[in-house]
Amino acid sequence: MSINESFSKIIKERRKQLHLTQEHVAGECSISTRAYQELENGNSLPSLDTLIYLAHALSLDLDTLAKELRAEKLRQAQQEEATV
Template structure:
């Protein structure tokens, strides 16, 4: 009986997630370098038809074929698979000026809060605000809330109270404090004033 010779690569249909991932990475890398399928196929020593099927996730290429294709595209196998198991993610992206404007107790004229992220879960974890003040005569109440607040000054000068202490904040300054202690603007020294205020509703300590 004659021994059966198995070819080095047998095309397999199936369009698995792994095959689609490999094909997508190879195609994006090839197009980024303005190379044609014929260019890469020639460099890697595979047929144009085979490369087209690989890019479309229609075959499962051998490890040797992948190594040659990666080398033809100037990448390693490690680079080819580096994003294979990376979660898709789902970050909130708020464009400049599109933060949700909210009103807080005791703040009326010359004072705006723009909420920069919207926590839609059952429990708020964090609230980042961009706060703008442009009326130096406004009188502010004190605030209390759970968690820890972080302030980072962007523009202007303000005297900010936390408990019995006041702090002069200028651009580049930051202030971190427990939200359960009464706090708030004491005196607006130079307007307009802009700062980021991030409230973390986790544990205070």
């Protein structure tokens, strides 16, 4: 799984945990809903500015977001090893 896919999984799950709409998060990040959907679908990665707004909108700090991303990548690697 790519970094885009890992990142998209994290933000989508977090948004759902907080019961937020894509439109709400996009507004908090000052991006279009379509641009947010591209992030959530794993088709793009955010700019640094958008990443900062995104972390705030999802009630995460950047360090926590980075740790979540590392943990997700580790889980994926372990799953891949288990299927070999």
